[in-house]
Amino acid sequence: MSPARPLDLDSPLISRAVPRLTELATELLDAGLAQIPGTEQLPPGHFTEDVVPSIVAVVATVLRAIDEQREIDADEIAALVVPVVERQAEERIPLRIAIKAFFGGVHRFWQEIAAQAQPADLPDLISLSSLLLDLLEHLNIIMAETHSDVVQSIFGTEREARRELSSALLHGGSAEELAVRADIALADEYDLLAVRVPAGDRRVLLAEDALARRRVRLAREMLNDLSGLSPLHTFDGTTGYVLLPPPADGSDAVRYGNVATELSQQLDAPVVVIEFHAVTRTRLPEAVREIAELSELAMSLGKPAGTYTLDDLMLEYQLTRPGPARDRLATRIVPLLEHPHLFEALQAHIRFGWDRKRAAAAVHLHPNSFSYRLRRVAELTGFDPSEPNDSRMLAAALTVYELFPPQRGAENE
Numbered sequence: 001m002s003p004a005r006p007l008d009l010d011s012p013l014i015s016r017a018v019p020r021l022t023e024l025a026t027e028l029l030d031a032g033l034a035q036i037p038g039t040e041q042l043p044p045g046h047f048t049e050d051v052v053p054s055i056v057a058v059v060a061t062v063l064r065a066i067d068e069q070r071e072i073d074a075d076e077i078a079a080l081v082v083p084v085v086e087r088q089a090e091e092r093i094p095l096r097i098a099i100k101a102f103f104g105g106v107h108r109f110w111q112e113i114a115a116q117a118q119p120a121d122l123p124d125l126i127s128l129s130s131l132l133l134d135l136l137e138h139l140n141i142i143m144a145e146t147h148s149d150v151v152q153s154i155f156g157t158e159r160e161a162r163r164e165l166s167s168a169l170l171h172g173g174s175a176e177e178l179a180v181r182a183d184i185a186l187a188d189e190y191d192l193l194a195v196r197v198p199a200g201d202r203r204v205l206l207a208e209d210a211l212a213r214r215r216v217r218l219a220r221e222m223l224n225d226l227s228g229l230s231p232l233h234t235f236d237g238t239t240g241y242v243l244l245p246p247p248a249d250g251s252d253a254v255r256y257g258n259v260a261t262e263l264s265q266q267l268d269a270p271v272v273v274i275e276f277h278a279v280t281r282t283r284l285p286e287a288v289r290e291i292a293e294l295s296e297l298a299m300s301l302g303k304p305a306g307t308y309t310l311d312d313l314m315l316e317y318q319l320t321r322p323g324p325a326r327d328r329l330a331t332r333i334v335p336l337l338e339h340p341h342l343f344e345a346l347q348a349h350i351r352f353g354w355d356r357k358r359a360a361a362a363v364h365l366h367p368n369s370f371s372y373r374l375r376r377v378a379e380l381t382g383f384d385p386s387e388p389n390d391s392r393m394l395a396a397a398l399t400v401y402e403l404f405p406p407q408r409g410a411e412n413e
Contacts, residue, residue, distance in 0.1 A: 007066045007131070011124045014066065016116050027108060054084050055105065062135060072131065074138045081139060082146050089150035095143065102139050106132055158182060166232040170241055172285040184232070192287055193242040193256060194274040194295040195219070195235050197267060212237025218266045222259075239295075241288060246278045260307045270305035272298045274313075293317070300403050319396050326400050329393075333401035335380040342380070345373040349385050350395045 007014065057080045065072045088098050110132055117125050161182035168175045169190075179186050197215065215237040223231045223242060232243040247255065260273040274294045279287045294313055301316060310317065319326065336343040344363050348370075352359035360370035374385045383390040383397070 006069055007124055007127045009063065009067050013113050013117060013121050013124050013128055014063070017113060018063070027112070051084055054080050058135075062131060066131070072134050072138060074142070077135070077138045078142045081142050085143050085146040086150055089147045095147045098147065099140065099143060102143065103136070106136055162232055163234060166234050166241070166243060169232065169243060169281060169284055170234065170288045186281070187245050189246055189278045189280050190243040190284065191246050191255065192276040192279045192284065192291060193244070193259070194291040195240055195242060195263070196272045196295045196299055197238050197269050199238050215267045219263060222262055222266055241291070257307050260305050264305045272303060272305060273307040274298065275307055275309055297403070301399070316399055319400050320403055326404065329397040330401040330404055332381045332383060332394070332397045336377065339376070339380070342373055342377050345370060346377050346385065346394060346398065349374060349391070350398055
């Protein structure tokens with residue numbers, strides 16, 4: 001982009017600003033830092049040593065381009081700006097905030113020039129504005145490319161180290177050296193979350209892989225906000241585990257009740273989260289096996305999106321432990337398989353409890369017809385749904401059957 005008309009160093013706009021260049025550079029830095037939350041907590045002069053000379057040098061480069069009547073050279077700007085951007089990226093200043101800071105400085109410079117402009121300076125002000133747009137274009141490209149390079153070279157390696165550390169902790173591997181590589185201090189205890197999202201259509205690999213990467217990124221960002229730091233996790237877009245330092249209060253209450261809801265909204269898919277509290281590092285491998293079973297159980301039962309604890313799934317979990325009682329319970333449902341209308345009536349009865357009218361309406365029956373079907377269920381299974389104890393047994397049998405359906409003929413064994 002070329003200026004609207006050539007500028008020269010004798011322009012009043014330029015001659016008024018040059019004597020204040022060093023002072024103005026400090027003001028531009030302050031204006032940029034005002035866009036970054038938290039910088040007021042840093043020691044005085046944290047950015048001054050390298051940023052102010054860079055600002056002065058960039059302005060001098062722009063003035064040289066004006067004097068030589070040429071466009072701003074992107075390579076010259078890059079040589080001055082890249083070291084600053086690299087340091088910001090290494091200090092984990094997000095690119096979005098860094099861009100706001102640069103824009104804040106350039107905007108402050110334009111305000112300073114415009115505030116002193118006279119009506120006769122309007123053509124030069126337009127030309128200078130065009131030059132500043134050129135400068136912003138170069139700055140945006142340089143910042144985006146440099147920031148990306150640093151993230152890939154440094155944080156990509158660190159992220160992989162975190163993932164390896166997460167896996168080591170979850171499976172009982174050696175973690176100390178990995179913790180050093182990941183630049184993280186190991187905790188004695190962790191809150192353990194299992195995250196499950198229904199798998200997509202693996203026949204469409206490109207779309208599913210892209211969706212998985214997007215889910216990983218969104219989940220990581222949300223978990224960062226939750227914990228205030230980058231958590232250890234192995235979430236791959238469909239399933240995985242998260243390790244978080246327990247809160248200082250040591251509460252046993254549900255701590256992550258909103259995580260599944262927020263993740264479901266972010267990922268646009270129903271998310272089931274199982275949480276264990278304050279698991280010691282030595283017990284993590286055992287806890288992973290338990291929480292994996294619970295998450296699989298919740299998905300198999302068709303539980304709605306939400307955060308669950310062992311207490312929420314305690315009955316179903318115990319019912320599904322291997323053994324003759326579990327298998328025998330499941331066989332009680334087998335006689336109903338030849339009578340789908342009775343199976344449907346039992347499901348409605350369990351779902352609506354003792355509300356016979358609602359249960360009957362759910363299967364489009366008159367309550368009397370519904371009661372007749374329940375009597376037939378009692379005849380075939382040996383458990384009477386109208387009896388509280390038998391109804392609980394049928395509910396347990398139905399749960400076991402849906403997860404571990406027995407082979408036909410097993411009821412006679």
